[in-house]
Every structure is written in C-alpha cells, then in structure tokens.
Amino acid sequence: MQDNTATITLLYTSDVHGNALPILYGNNMPADIGLAKYATVVKQARSKHDHVIVLDNGDLIQGTPLMTHYVKEHANEENPMVGIMNKIGIEAGVVGNHEFNFGKKILTDAITQSTFPWLSANCLDEKTAEPYFGPPYKIIQLENDIKIAIVGVTTHYIPNWESPDHIEGIRFTDACITLKKWVEYIHQTEQPDVLIASYHGGLERDIESVEPTEALTGENQGYQMCEQINGIDVLLTGHQHRKLTGSIHDVLVVQPGFNGQSYGEITIDLKNSSDKWSICSKHASIQTLDGVESDTAIVNYMNKIESSTQQWLDQxxxxxxxxxxxxxxxxxxxxxxxxxxxxxxxxxxxxxxxxxxxxxxxxxxxxxxxxxxxxxxxxxxxxxxxxxxxxxxxxxxxxxxxxxxxxxxxxxxxxxxxxxxxxxxxxxxxxxxxxxxxxxxxxxxxxxxxxxxxxxxxxxxxxxxxxxxxxxxxxxxxxxxxxxxxxxxxxxxxxxxxxxxxxxxxxxxxxxxxxxxxxxxxxxx
Structure with a gap:
C-alpha cells in the first residue's frame, strides 16, 4: 500500500554565466559562488530527500574568462559547464539568450555533449517548425506514480540582440503564446500531477502592485504567463538576475539571482485521494552558497582548463x-x-x-x-x-x-x-x-x-x-x-x-x- 503523501524538492539555477569555481577572475579572490559548491548542495539534498529534481534555467555557458578561453583554445574538448551539469545529474536545462553568444556550433556541441535535454518549446526550426533543440518538455515519473511535467521556453527577444549568423535557421515564437499551447497539450495528453514551466525570461510587472517594471516589449512575460495560462503550478524565471519568490494567480514564481551566487529551492507537498495526486502546498526560497564546501570531483575535473585559463589571464x-x-x-x-x-x-x-x-x-x-x-x-x-x-x-x-x-x-x-x-x-x-x-x-x-x-x-x-x-x-x-x-x-x-x-x-x-x-x-x- 502506497503512502498517501509525498514531497518533491526542486533545486534550480539560472544565469550561472560560466561560473564553475568559487573564484572572481578579475582579482582571483575566493567567493561563495559557482557550480562546484552547488554540486555539494545537490548531493546533500539527494541524501536527505526522497524526490529531488534538479534543473537549470539557461545562460549557462557564457560569462566568465574561463568560458571565453574555452571557446578560443579548447572548443574541441567537452564544454566544462556541460561536463559539470552532467556530473551533477540535472534532469533538464533551458536554452538562454546568452547560449547563442559564441555561435551556433558551440551551442549545438554543448547540447550534443549533454546527458540531459535542453528544453525550448519556442525556438523552432525554420524549415520544419518543430522545436530546434529537441523535445519541448520532459516527463519525470516518480515513485508512487507521481508524474511531473517540465516545459521550457526562452525569451523570444533574442533576434533583437544576437548576431544573425548565430541564430540562422531558428525562428523564435512568442514565449507566452507557445507556452500556453504546450501547457494545454501536456495536460490533455500526459495528465501530469505537477506542471513546472521553466522560462528563461523574467517578470514585466511587480508581483504586488502589478505596475509595469519596464517597457512592455515582450522581452519578459512572466506575469502575463501567470495571468493568461491555466495549468502552471510553478513558474521558474531568470534572465533579469533578480532574487524573488511570490505567487501570481496561484502560480508559485521564483527567480534565483545570477553568476552562481544562489539557487532556488522549491518544496511541493502532494496528497493522494482516490488514486489521484494533488498539490496541497508549495513553497519557494532563495538559498546562497555561503560557507558551502566545493565538491572535490568537480574541482578535479576543472583543474586542466582552469590552469590553462589562469596562464592565459596572466599574460x-x-x-x-x-x-x-x-x-x-x-x-x-x-x-x-x-x-x-x-x-x-x-x-x-x-x-x-x-x-x-x-x-x-x-x-x-x-x-x-x-x-x-x-x-x-x-x-x-x-x-x-x-x-x-x-x-x-x-x-x-x-x-x-x-x-x-x-x-x-x-x-x-x-x-x-x-x-x-x-x-x-x-x-x-x-x-x-x-x-x-x-x-x-x-x-x-x-x-x-x-x-x-x-x-x-x-x-x-x-x-x-x-x-x-x-x-x-x-x-x-x-x-x-x-x-x-x-x-x-x-x-x-x-x-x-x-x-x-x-x-x-x-x-x-x-x-x-x-x-x-x-x-x-x-x-x-
């Protein structure tokens, strides 16, 4: 006989921007940042909780001298940010706008090297109109027949920033309209117990006052998504580099900062009645990496390229x-x-x-x-x-x-x-x-x-x-x-x-x- 309650722990990063190790490259000073420390957090969470899901919400592979040096001198090797996420064992990532900065080959190589899917339902192949980078969503089946759906979308404002040759052959459809279509499809065909939308984009309105926080260009549509789409339980956001948690129309909304300084932790409590799971509570918090020890395996994995990066920087x-x-x-x-x-x-x-x-x-x-x-x-x-x-x-x-x-x-x-x-x-x-x-x-x-x-x-x-x-x-x-x-x-x-x-x-x-x-x-x- 199965238990009639369950708790899901979701950990996620966004806008890590190439921060793998706990160091500030500008002055080489130590800092409480980076995926090496985050890997320790994930290990500890998996040892304490039964159902742990780990995601990344985009802007992963660009942003530090480490990644600039990788692209210039080591691009024929495994992308270090992908290698770390593979070792951490994340369930899925989302394509961010800065993923395109080094050109399409660096991005497609990174995706090929990944042991996890990169979700972006609104980045479409211009020829086929199918999602360009693979599946638009992922289903995770937990014990006790709990079904979790994760759907990813990317800010469609990318053509306003990116070099045309970096996005050739890709069409960016409206993130909100596309997400609405896929949320409806997933509920009809998959009937998940929990639906998580992971959006590499932010909030265009203040959660409390509802006042616009920026010109409504379409770059950020998080509030609109919560307002216009039924069936989202949790909306993971990013892109704006903010730290926030809140609720919009009963959608739990989170944004965990940037540069690998902090991460989002979401707890979802479920109960089972008549063989149907339903959410009874959900809570989000932003956690820092202050005082967390780096994972030794990650540090060792990074030794070669880190040494090469430091030599390059000191020239x-x-x-x-x-x-x-x-x-x-x-x-x-x-x-x-x-x-x-x-x-x-x-x-x-x-x-x-x-x-x-x-x-x-x-x-x-x-x-x-x-x-x-x-x-x-x-x-x-x-x-x-x-x-x-x-x-x-x-x-x-x-x-x-x-x-x-x-x-x-x-x-x-x-x-x-x-x-x-x-x-x-x-x-x-x-x-x-x-x-x-x-x-x-x-x-x-x-x-x-x-x-x-x-x-x-x-x-x-x-x-x-x-x-x-x-x-x-x-x-x-x-x-x-x-x-x-x-x-x-x-x-x-x-x-x-x-x-x-x-x-x-x-x-x-x-x-x-x-x-x-x-x-x-x-x-x-």
Missing part, C-alpha cells in the same frame, strides 16, 4: 602611459574618461571610421593600470561582442543620444544621479552610451527626449538627413537596450572578431598606449 600584453584607472563609474559616464576614449580608439581603428559608440559595461570595471594583462581586458569587457558599422542618419544619431541622455536624473535638490529604471529591477548601466567623433551636450535640466543640444561633426552642426558611418557593438547595432533607431539600418561592415580579441590585437600593434582625453561631450545639470 601581459600591453602598457599604459598615464592614468586609465576607473575610480568612480558614475564619474566615468558623467565626463569623458581615458579608458572610454581608448575603447573608442580601438573600435575606430578596427572599423576604419571616425564615429564610435561604446559604454562602460559594468560598475565593477576598473580600467587599466600601467601593465595590462588578458585578465584586465576580460574583466573590463566581459561580453563576447563583435563590431558592426552602420550607416545612420543625423536623426538616428540624435535619437540615440536622447535615449542615452535618459540615464541621468536630478533629485529635488538638483543633485545628479542615475535614473532608477537603469538600476531596478535589473542594473542596466551598459545601456548608457558615450560617443566619439562628434561633439554634443546633454542638458539634464530638460525633459527626457529633449536633452540633446549642439551636436556637431567636424565643427559643423550634424545634418539630420545626412548619413554617417558609425561603429558600435553587435548588441547595440541590433537594437539591444531598446535602441530601436538602430534596427534594420544598412550595415556597412562587420568585424567578426569578439572585442577581447580586437583589444588584444590593438596592443600587439601598439604595445604602449597613451591615456588621453578628448572632451567631446558635456553633461549640464
């Missing part, structure tokens, strides 16, 4: 004369900084144009000291972006400048600061751009949309109808960050090397770089 490749250190990231955006000017120089040199767009990608970026190593480069430029030259009109340039000018705000005392929409619910400081090759003024005292003044090119006012060649990264060139004025603009040139390679190649030609500042923009407040 001195250039020298700086002058000051290129970032001490205050806000000031580096408020007034021209020599590090930003250096990035512009590199981009314009690689592209052969005289107008450049870039941003300070991260508030942890520290610029360059007198000796520059690969560690310094990847710490400051952590995304595998390539460069694109677009042909833009003067109107496009002014519209983009106005978009960037929204980054600043004034408080009641007139003190300048960062617009809260660039901080919550997810820090997006990388969406404030700075330009080289033109002169311009941002007047923060003016309303958003009317802040740009005195835009000139080679000493003359920019012509709204004239065209200009501008170099920028592929994320922005595709309209990433809601820079819609760049979408579908004529492409003059593509530089198909990632920016880390371009910067290191620049130092190979110019081993010593002077730190210079050209004050081509000012912010009035």
């Amino acid at each position: 001195p490749i250039g020298y700086i004369e002058g000051d290129m250190v970032i001490r205050d990231p806000f000031q580096a955006r408020l007034t021209k900084h020599s590090f930003i000017e250096f990035i512009h120089q590199v981009q314009m040199d690689a592209a052969g144009v005289d107008i450049s767009v870039t941003s300070l990608l991260n508030n942890n970026s520290r610029g360059f000291s007198s000796v520059v190593t690969m560690r310094d480069i990847v710490s400051n430029y952590m995304y595998p972006n390539t460069l694109v030259v677009l042909r833009l009109t003067g109107n496009d340039i002014i519209a983009a400048l106005e978009k960037s000018a929204a980054y600043f705000t004034l408080d009641e005392a007139g003190k300048i600061g960062v617009n809260p929409t660039y901080i919550e619910p997810k820090p997006q400081h990388y969406n404030y751009d700075m330009w080289e090759g033109i002169n311009y003024t941002i007047n923060v005292k003016q309303p958003i949309g009317s802040r740009i003044e005195n835009v000139t090119y080679k000493g003359k006012p920019i012509d709204p109808n004239e065209t200009y060649h501008v170099v920028l990264n592929n994320y922005r060139a595709n309209g990433g960050g809601n820079y819609d004025m760049f979408k579908n603009k004529p492409i003059v040139k593509e530089i198909q090397k990632d920016t880390v390679e371009i910067i290191s190649a620049y130092f190979a030609r110019f081993p010593t770089v002077m730190a210079t500042i050209t004050n081509n923009f000012k912010v009035l407040y």
Whole structure:
C-alpha cells in the first residue's frame, strides 16, 4: 500500500554565466559562488530527500574568462559547464539568450555533449517548425506514480540582440503564446500531477502592485504567463538576475539571482485521494552558497582548463602611459574618461571610421593600470561582442543620444544621479552610451527626449538627413537596450572578431598606449 503523501524538492539555477569555481577572475579572490559548491548542495539534498529534481534555467555557458578561453583554445574538448551539469545529474536545462553568444556550433556541441535535454518549446526550426533543440518538455515519473511535467521556453527577444549568423535557421515564437499551447497539450495528453514551466525570461510587472517594471516589449512575460495560462503550478524565471519568490494567480514564481551566487529551492507537498495526486502546498526560497564546501570531483575535473585559463589571464600584453584607472563609474559616464576614449580608439581603428559608440559595461570595471594583462581586458569587457558599422542618419544619431541622455536624473535638490529604471529591477548601466567623433551636450535640466543640444561633426552642426558611418557593438547595432533607431539600418561592415580579441590585437600593434582625453561631450545639470 502506497503512502498517501509525498514531497518533491526542486533545486534550480539560472544565469550561472560560466561560473564553475568559487573564484572572481578579475582579482582571483575566493567567493561563495559557482557550480562546484552547488554540486555539494545537490548531493546533500539527494541524501536527505526522497524526490529531488534538479534543473537549470539557461545562460549557462557564457560569462566568465574561463568560458571565453574555452571557446578560443579548447572548443574541441567537452564544454566544462556541460561536463559539470552532467556530473551533477540535472534532469533538464533551458536554452538562454546568452547560449547563442559564441555561435551556433558551440551551442549545438554543448547540447550534443549533454546527458540531459535542453528544453525550448519556442525556438523552432525554420524549415520544419518543430522545436530546434529537441523535445519541448520532459516527463519525470516518480515513485508512487507521481508524474511531473517540465516545459521550457526562452525569451523570444533574442533576434533583437544576437548576431544573425548565430541564430540562422531558428525562428523564435512568442514565449507566452507557445507556452500556453504546450501547457494545454501536456495536460490533455500526459495528465501530469505537477506542471513546472521553466522560462528563461523574467517578470514585466511587480508581483504586488502589478505596475509595469519596464517597457512592455515582450522581452519578459512572466506575469502575463501567470495571468493568461491555466495549468502552471510553478513558474521558474531568470534572465533579469533578480532574487524573488511570490505567487501570481496561484502560480508559485521564483527567480534565483545570477553568476552562481544562489539557487532556488522549491518544496511541493502532494496528497493522494482516490488514486489521484494533488498539490496541497508549495513553497519557494532563495538559498546562497555561503560557507558551502566545493565538491572535490568537480574541482578535479576543472583543474586542466582552469590552469590553462589562469596562464592565459596572466599574460601581459600591453602598457599604459598615464592614468586609465576607473575610480568612480558614475564619474566615468558623467565626463569623458581615458579608458572610454581608448575603447573608442580601438573600435575606430578596427572599423576604419571616425564615429564610435561604446559604454562602460559594468560598475565593477576598473580600467587599466600601467601593465595590462588578458585578465584586465576580460574583466573590463566581459561580453563576447563583435563590431558592426552602420550607416545612420543625423536623426538616428540624435535619437540615440536622447535615449542615452535618459540615464541621468536630478533629485529635488538638483543633485545628479542615475535614473532608477537603469538600476531596478535589473542594473542596466551598459545601456548608457558615450560617443566619439562628434561633439554634443546633454542638458539634464530638460525633459527626457529633449536633452540633446549642439551636436556637431567636424565643427559643423550634424545634418539630420545626412548619413554617417558609425561603429558600435553587435548588441547595440541590433537594437539591444531598446535602441530601436538602430534596427534594420544598412550595415556597412562587420568585424567578426569578439572585442577581447580586437583589444588584444590593438596592443600587439601598439604595445604602449597613451591615456588621453578628448572632451567631446558635456553633461549640464
């Protein structure tokens, strides 16, 4: 006679971003992060609980120097992030948007190497209209005839960010509409006792107030899913790098942070009545890896590639004369900084144009000291972006400048600061751009949309109808960050090397770089 109660423990990660070991590559300091520590958590959970399910919600294989080095030097070997997840024994993963960053071959190789399925019901093969990466859902049959369904979907906003050749042959359908179709299908055909939706996307509304937390572009649809789809018991989310738990229309919603710092733990209690299991309670929490010991087998597995990565990172490749250190990231955006000017120089040199767009990608970026190593480069430029030259009109340039000018705000005392929409619910400081090759003024005292003044090119006012060649990264060139004025603009040139390679190649030609500042923009407040 079977027991009439059961408890399912679900552990999941999201947005691990290549963090395998408990280390910060920028300074090699230890940290309570990474899959080596998480592997210990999973082992302990399986020793304590009868029914443990382990999932990953995407953005697994990109994000650290380890993975940049793997792609450059070790791509013919097993993907280390996949190798670790195989050893942990996860039941399924979901395709995230950053999975595409290194190109389709790296992703398809990773999926081939996996002992678990990668779920993404809305990433379709353009020819067959079938899910591109394999099954859209997985059924897990537990003891006592408990049936769990896990269905995965991916934010369909990927074509707005990704290089076209990285997603060639793949069609991204609306994640919410697709999930609704598959939830209905699974309930009709599989009749599961529990249905878990794993969505590499986030929440577009506040759980409590229901107020929009961002422009409703379709990038994040978690709230809409809970509102419009019947039959989801738990919605696992990610992409926004937030930590949250809550309930929307009786759907338990979770998001577990990022960079392998924490994980989601969900407990689902079931009871059996007349040979039918039903959920009587469900609870979610976010757990950190503080104080957890690393799994020795995982550390040993990583030894070879970690050693190779460290040697690569410590290579001195250039020298700086002058000051290129970032001490205050806000000031580096408020007034021209020599590090930003250096990035512009590199981009314009690689592209052969005289107008450049870039941003300070991260508030942890520290610029360059007198000796520059690969560690310094990847710490400051952590995304595998390539460069694109677009042909833009003067109107496009002014519209983009106005978009960037929204980054600043004034408080009641007139003190300048960062617009809260660039901080919550997810820090997006990388969406404030700075330009080289033109002169311009941002007047923060003016309303958003009317802040740009005195835009000139080679000493003359920019012509709204004239065209200009501008170099920028592929994320922005595709309209990433809601820079819609760049979408579908004529492409003059593509530089198909990632920016880390371009910067290191620049130092190979110019081993010593002077730190210079050209004050081509000012912010009035």
